[in-house]
Amino acid sequence: MTPRPNSTPEPVGASDPTPPISNECIPEPTLDVESGLRNTLDDKGSRVAHPNSASTTHTLRNRLRLRTVAVCTVFFVLLAALFTVTLLLGEAGLTAREVFEAFTGQAAPVVQFVVLELRLPRAAAAALVGVCLGVAGAVFQSVLRNPLASPDIIGVTSGAAAAGIVGVLIFRLSGLSLMAVVVLGGILAAAVVGLLAWRHGMQGFRLVLIGIGVAAVCTAITSYMMTKVELRDATVAYTWLTGSLASVQVGAVTVAAIGAAACLALLALSTRKLRALELGDDTATGLGFHVEQDRVIVLALAVVLTALAVGVAGPISFVALMAPHIARRLVGGTSLSLAASAAVGGALVSGADLLAQYAIPGQAFPVGVVTGALGAPYLAWLLSRSSSSRPGGNA
Amino acid sequence: MTSPHNATTRSLVAENVTLGYDGRTIVENLSLDVPAGKITVLVGPNACGKSTLLKGYSRLLAPTSGAVLLDGADINSLPSTQVARQLGLLPQTPIAPDSITVSDLVSRGRYPHQSWLRRSTAQDDQIVDDSLAAAGVLALAGRRVDELSGGQRQRVWIAMALAQQTDVLLLDEPTTYLDIAYQLEVLDLLMDLNRTRGTTIVMVLHELSLACRYADHLVAMHAGRIVAAGTPSDVVTADLVREVFGVEALVVPDAIAGTPSVVPFSRHHRPVAGQ
Amino acid sequence: MALLIAVALVCAVAASLAIGAAQIPLRTVWEALTSYDATNPEHIAVVEKRIPRTVVGVVVGAALGLAGTVAQGVTRNPLADLGILGINQGAALGVVSGIILVGATAPAQYMWFGVVGAGAATILVWFLASRGREGATPVKLALAGAAIAASFSSVVSGILISDDQALDSMRFWQVGSLAGRGYDVLFPALPLFVVGGVLALAVGRSLNLLALGDDTAHGLGLNTGRARVLSGVVIAVLGGAATAVAGPIAFLGLVVPHAVRAFAGPDYRWILAFSAPVAAVVILVSDVLARVVARPGELQVGIVLAVIGAPVFIAIIRRGKAATL
Numbered sequence: 001m002t003p004r005p006n007s008t009p010e011p012v013g014a015s016d017p018t019p020p021i022s023n024e025c026i027p028e029p030t031l032d033v034e035s036g037l038r039n040t041l042d043d044k045g046s047r048v049a050h051p052n053s054a055s056t057t058h059t060l061r062n063r064l065r066l067r068t069v070a071v072c073t074v075f076f077v078l079l080a081a082l083f084t085v086t087l088l089l090g091e092a093g094l095t096a097r098e099v100f101e102a103f104t105g106q107a108a109p110v111v112q113f114v115v116l117e118l119r120l121p122r123a124a125a126a127a128l129v130g131v132c133l134g135v136a137g138a139v140f141q142s143v144l145r146n147p148l149a150s151p152d153i154i155g156v157t158s159g160a161a162a163a164g165i166v167g168v169l170i171f172r173l174s175g176l177s178l179m180a181v182v183v184l185g186g187i188l189a190a191a192v193v194g195l196l197a198w199r200h201g202m203q204g205f206r207l208v209l210i211g212i213g214v215a216a217v218c219t220a221i222t223s224y225m226m227t228k229v230e231l232r233d234a235t236v237a238y239t240w241l242t243g244s245l246a247s248v249q250v251g252a253v254t255v256a257a258i259g260a261a262a263c264l265a266l267l268a269l270s271t272r273k274l275r276a277l278e279l280g281d282d283t284a285t286g287l288g289f290h291v292e293q294d295r296v297i298v299l300a301l302a303v304v305l306t307a308l309a310v311g312v313a314g315p316i317s318f319v320a321l322m323a324p325h326i327a328r329r330l331v332g333g334t335s336l337s338l339a340a341s342a343a344v345g346g347a348l349v350s351g352a353d354l355l356a357q358y359a360i361p362g363q364a365f366p367v368g369v370v371t372g373a374l375g376a377p378y379l380a381w382l383l384s385r386s387s388s389s390r391p392g393g394n395a
Numbered sequence: 396m397t398s399p400h401n402a403t404t405r406s407l408v409a410e411n412v413t414l415g416y417d418g419r420t421i422v423e424n425l426s427l428d429v430p431a432g433k434i435t436v437l438v439g440p441n442a443c444g445k446s447t448l449l450k451g452y453s454r455l456l457a458p459t460s461g462a463v464l465l466d467g468a469d470i471n472s473l474p475s476t477q478v479a480r481q482l483g484l485l486p487q488t489p490i491a492p493d494s495i496t497v498s499d500l501v502s503r504g505r506y507p508h509q510s511w512l513r514r515s516t517a518q519d520d521q522i523v524d525d526s527l528a529a530a531g532v533l534a535l536a537g538r539r540v541d542e543l544s545g546g547q548r549q550r551v552w553i554a555m556a557l558a559q560q561t562d563v564l565l566l567d568e569p570t571t572y573l574d575i576a577y578q579l580e581v582l583d584l585l586m587d588l589n590r591t592r593g594t595t596i597v598m599v600l601h602e603l604s605l606a607c608r609y610a611d612h613l614v615a616m617h618a619g620r621i622v623a624a625g626t627p628s629d630v631v632t633a634d635l636v637r638e639v640f641g642v643e644a645l646v647v648p649d650a651i652a653g654t655p656s657v658v659p660f661s662r663h664h665r666p667v668a669g670q
Numbered sequence: 671m672a673l674l675i676a677v678a679l680v681c682a683v684a685a686s687l688a689i690g691a692a693q694i695p696l697r698t699v700w701e702a703l704t705s706y707d708a709t710n711p712e713h714i715a716v717v718e719k720r721i722p723r724t725v726v727g728v729v730v731g732a733a734l735g736l737a738g739t740v741a742q743g744v745t746r747n748p749l750a751d752l753g754i755l756g757i758n759q760g761a762a763l764g765v766v767s768g769i770i771l772v773g774a775t776a777p778a779q780y781m782w783f784g785v786v787g788a789g790a791a792t793i794l795v796w797f798l799a800s801r802g803r804e805g806a807t808p809v810k811l812a813l814a815g816a817a818i819a820a821s822f823s824s825v826v827s828g829i830l831i832s833d834d835q836a837l838d839s840m841r842f843w844q845v846g847s848l849a850g851r852g853y854d855v856l857f858p859a860l861p862l863f864v865v866g867g868v869l870a871l872a873v874g875r876s877l878n879l880l881a882l883g884d885d886t887a888h889g890l891g892l893n894t895g896r897a898r899v900l901s902g903v904v905i906a907v908l909g910g911a912a913t914a915v916a917g918p919i920a921f922l923g924l925v926v927p928h929a930v931r932a933f934a935g936p937d938y939r940w941i942l943a944f945s946a947p948v949a950a951v952v953i954l955v956s957d958v959l960a961r962v963v964a965r966p967g968e969l970q971v972g973i974v975l976a977v978i979g980a981p982v983f984i985a986i987i988r989r990g991k992a993a994t995l
Contacts, residue, residue: 056527056536058520060498145492148798148813152820196984200417205809209987212754212812213980216920220976223845224969231838238837242827275503280490282455287559288479288507317820328494336492365828372824379798379817 068337071330075343079127082350086123087115089358117250124257125248125312126350126367130319132260132309134345135267135338137320138327139302142274142336143295144204150320151190151306154211154299157317158218159189160310165225165237179252179311186307189214194296243316243368245353256308263301263308267338270298274336316349316368318375323348325378405431405466405481405562405595407452412461414444414451421447422619424461429563429612434589434596436606439616440640445599446487446567448616452597453484453565465563479507483561487568489552491540497551498536501527504558523558530554530584546577553584564588566598570605578602582609607631607654615639631655671933675947679728682954686724687716690961691968694720722852727957727971728950729856730848730912731922733863735949736870736942737908738923739930743877743938744901745796748928748986749808752788752909753920756819760791761913762844763822770829770836777914778858785862785910787822792902792909794818846919846972848957859911866907867946873901874939881938919972921979922949928986 087099092114094102101107102115133151140149151157163185167173173181193214197206222241226234239246267274273294276284281291306320323345324336330344331337352370359370407429414422422444429435429452437445450456451463454470462469470478483504491500504526505519527533530550535543540551549569556564569585570578586609588594600606606613607627614624615631617639623630632655636644642659645666649656660666687699694712702713734752741750741757752758764787768780798814799807830837876897879887884894912919926949927941934940953971956978960969 055517055520055524056533057498057502057523058517060496060537061502061515061520064496064499142492145490146810146813147493148810148817150817153813153816196988199988206987208809209749209812210984212816213983213987216753216976216983217980220845220973223841224973226841227845227970231834234841235831235834235837238827238841239831242824242831272506272509276506278490278492278495279500279503280486282453282484282486283489285455285475286453286479286482286484286486287503288474288476290475317824318817321817332494363832366831369824369828369831372821373828375817375821375824379794379821 064331068331068340071327071337071340072343075340075347079130079343079346079350082347082354083123083127085354086126086350087119089354090114090119121248121250121253122245122353123350125245125253126353127346128253128257128260129245129309129313129316130323130346130349131264131342132256132305132345133316133319133349134323134327134341134343135264136302136305136309137322137345138324138336138338138341139267139274139298140320141324142278143299144208145278146204146208147325148321149204149208150318151302152315152317152320153208153215154193154303155189155214155218156186156303156306157310157315158215158222159192160186160307161241161315162218162221162225163188164240164310164314165222168237168240169225169229169233175249176251176255179255183304183307183311186310187303189218190300190303190307194299239366240314242366243314243371244366245313246364246366248312252312256312259308260305263305264342267298267301267305270294270301271336271338274298274338278336314366314368317372318378319345319348319352319371322371322374322378406464407431407482407563407595407597408464409448409451410461410464412448412451412458412463414447414456414458416456420459420619422451425619425621426461427614427621427624429595429597431595432589432593433611434586434598434609435612435614436610437597437599437614437616438601438603438606438639439622443616443639444619445614445616447619449565449567449597449599453482454478455484455486476507479559479561481561481563483556483559483564485552485556485564485566485569487571491548493541495540496536497532497538497540497543497554498523498527500540500551501536501555501558504555507559522560526554526557529557529588531580546573546580549573549577549581550584553581557588561594563595563597566596568599568601570600570602578605585609603631603636604649604654604656607656608649608652627654631657671944675944675951678951679947682951682958683724683728685958686727686954687720689958690715690720691966722856723848723850723957724954725853726851726856726915727848727954729860729863730916730919731950731953732946733866733908733912734919734922734953735926735945735947736867737905737912738949739927739938739942739945740870740873740877740901740904740908741923742927743873743941744880744898744905745811746881746883747808747811749924749983750811751921751924752905752913753918754812754815754924755791755795756815756817756822757788757791757795757905757909758913758918758920759819759822759826760794761785761788761910762918763787763826764790764910765843765914766826766829766836766840770833776858777855781859781862781911781914784914785907788910788913789902789906791818791822792906796902843917845970846917846975847960847970848916848953849968849970851915855915859915862907862911866904866911869900870904870908871939871942873897873904874937874942876900877938877942881936917970917972919953919975921975921983922953925979925982926952928982 088096094111094114098107098111099115102112136151140151141147160182164178164182167178167181193207193211197210226237229237273289276287276289277291277295277298284291309316324341327337327340327344331340349367352374353367356365356367356370409425409427411424411426412422413420413424425448437448439445447456451458454463457471464470465473465478465481470482502515502523505515505523509515509519524533527536530553532547532550532554535547540548543551569581573581582605585596589596610627612624613627613630615622615635622639623635631646633644633646636642636646636657644657644659646655646657684696688694688696692715694716698712699716702716706717707713738751741752741755742748761784764783764785765780768774768783774780774783795811795814795818798817799811830840876892879890879892880894880897887894926945930941930944930948934944956974957971960971960974963969
């Protein structure tokens with residue numbers, strides 16, 4: 001049979017001995033096959049102008065973009081509002097004017113100290129940690145294709161926690177050196193998980209399950225350390241283990257912010273990789289992506305983000321799980337929005353920290369207690385959605 | 396109606412390839428030229444290596460020896476994006492991310508033509524539109540992929556492959572899980588693509604008679620080897636069906652298309668003596 | 671095989687009685703059992719400390735072995751485990767809220783909170799993991815379990831942080847240990863262990879049918895819903911009670927059924943029958959190890975099991991194929 005590039009689409013070959021039985025028997029499907037194929041063909045060669053230039057895809061893309069921008073705006077505004085509230089509220093009972101003057105350098109030294117050394121780092125840390133965890137969670141959920149996946153799962157959090165506990169209780173570290181140990185501990189645990197999970201490539205399921213195994217060992221170390229120390233130390237350590245913004249320091253937040261900014265920039269450049277990885281290894285390879293390499297890159301960036309967040313505030317649970325999911329629901333129609341996840345994550349932690357400080361008068365909780373407690377209704381909500389589970393839900 | 400196309404000059408050749416998983420060899424020392432601008436269909440019993448061979452052609456599986464050559468160059472050493480502009484792939488069970496829309500999914504077929512500097516342009520969007528139209532799913536563009544029926548979903552995936560605008564398209568059992576109406580629809584669409592655009596198509600199919608209808612070039616495989624290759628009417632005989640599938644069958648001309656049609660015997664159903 | 675396990679169990683019990691902070695010769699142990707001398711400190715140590723600890727070990731081990739096997743059977747998932755599924759944390763939350771919020775002091779009281787907590791976690795994890803197309807796959811179960819555990823442990827932390835005294839006792843309980851657990855804790859829980867154990871042995875047949883898939887099991891006349899509920903009850907009762915007694919102990923319920931399956935075959939009735947004694951042996955040996963490795967101090971059995979169990983778990987995953995997981 002010779003190729004007949006100019007023939008009309010009929011399901012019968014030219015060299016067939018029997019004459020074609022044509023469209024009376026097999027009704028032509030009501031498809032725009034002809035013009036569609038011709039148009040794509042024209043696009044390859046000399047492009048012809050299309051009469052209706054506003055294409056469906058273009059319209060849909062713009063609508064999605066608009067919605068993403070709207071969600072991001074709303075949540076970044078909310079984040080800014082919460083940030084301001086964090087600066088204004090506190091035991092010192094400062095007026096808004098005093099807080100403002102602290103920034104311009106006109107306030108009394110004690111006010112300067114309260115605002116710039118206590119409240120500002122805390123507000124900044126809440127936003128930073130939320131953004132890091134939101135984005136890291138989005139990456140993990142997307143790459144592992146599961147709405148329950150979070151960076152905690154591959155041992156980052158528990159590794160960081162174990163390192164932190166050993167650092168605090170045995171080596172009496174604090175400040176930047178403690179943060180360095182925590183961040184390295186988290187990255188190290190994730191690296192161990194990654195190496196153990198590597199066998200002819202890195203498969204999501206193996207990563208998750210081996211992560212759980214390694215996390216169990218780290219948790220055992222943490223629990224053991226907790227039994228070996230004075231009660232006072234244990235209380236401090238326990239607060240840190242729950243995730244707390246109460247004692248963040250300017251230096252730690254600054255260093256973490258610089259590291260996080262670098263990771264976020266690199267991830268923003270890798271959005272295409274993420275969107276390709278979501279389609280599964282085979283399709284992504286078919287689209288020309290280096291699947292294994294890309295997956296390691298984006299997961300490593302997410303791991304570093306998580307480790308930085310843990311380094312600043314200890315392990316704050318559920319933000320990495322909830323933020324991307326809320327963002328996805330609000331934006332709708334797409335599988336991944338790093339910017340929206342960042343905005344939601346930041347707002348979530350800032351709001352949770354305010355709740356933790358002021359919801360019950362006279363009793364301040366670590367922020368991790370609030371996010372963890374929010375986690376339960378969040379899971380219940382996930383459950384309630386499952387009643388209407390469609391085919392082709394999450395894999 | 397269309398200008399002659401360079402698609403038909405692409406050559407895709409497997410040269411003495413050995414393919415396998417975890418040290419287990421499935422296909423050994425196999426060579427096969429894919430005729431340019433034609434529809435090639437791989438058939439054979441389960442585990443005969445046809446899907447493995449297709450994975451080799453689509454570089455999902457690197458050969459342990461030998462090479463797959465695209466226009467004379469080893470596809471595993473060519474830049475991956477360059478290959479992706481010439482060689483499209485529809486895996487057997489493609490994965491759609493949760494809650495993605497049809498147009499978003501099909502837009503990702505443009506990735507090989509973009510980079511992080513050059514994002515989607517109006518031209519990309521137009522190509523996506525045209526691909527959606529060609530696959531008959533333009534009306535579904537705003538819908539979520541996970542809300543679609545099996546046949547619609549498969550056409551969306553083909554639309555994505557069309558948006559990739561490759562000269563060669565590889566498909567692993569594109570009609571699995573589809574009922575007969577959708578099977579015909581998908582195969583007709585692929586034939587349209589081949590006839591109007593000259594796209595070289597290589598696919599694995601299970602249904603022999605359908606394979607004969609749509610194939611320009613039929614490759615029958617058994618136990619990792621090629622048993623026969625050629626036009627369906629040359630290749631498909633009662634002897635071949637017995638050798639490859641271990642089934643006695645009558646091979647008669649398809650009443651509609653005139654291509655070979657395989658009517659198998661079974662224990663309870665044999666031809667009446669003397670017929 | 672049964673004989674071998676019996677011998678191993680006897681040896682483990684003997685070791686558990688003899689080895690500790692002070693080595694006590696087996697002869698003295700025997701004398702303490704047969705002709706107790708209340709003035710001999712070694713006799714007192716054996717009878718007052720080591721025998722209760724050993725008995726608790728046997729009961730808790732057997733309960734966790736059974737619960738783990740049932741969990742693996744009912745989820746058709748070789749990686750199910752009370753720790754991984756977050757059921758331990760559920761029990762922990764139950765116990766903590768029982769002690770602190772309701773003021774339960776006696777084990778007989780907070781025991782029930784543990785069971786309720788474990789049950790709640792079981793139900794949550796199951797439904798959460800069953801969402802979506804493929805049902806409760808191992809990965810989804812593991813993720814759901816991790817999420818539940820994270821949520822529950824945050825709530826536990828919230829409760830403990832405001833109460834130093836509770837934290838002080840909980841931090842020792844939370845490691846998972848047999849040390850200092852005596853009859854006062856064990857006896858109130860005994861009815862739960864007995865009921866749970868009998869039920870566990872009874873669901874063996876159902877688990878065999880469930881292993882063929884829900885549709886086939888249903889076709890063979892099994893009421894799959896009832897079988898699943900019954901299995902859930904077994905997991906909650908045994909897991910909750912064992913956790914209330916010894917604290918959260920992970921990996922025992924995971925590793926033991928795996929080992930047993932290797933020689934007992936795929937029949938769940940046999941796996942269950944063997945899992946209980948084998949788990950008892952494993953926990954006693956781990957407890958003996960815990961007493962020996964960190965002399966003069968002592969490790970907790972929960973830590974020893976995590977350090978031994980996690981590598982086994984990882985090895986299982988690395989060997990397995992995506993298809994079988």
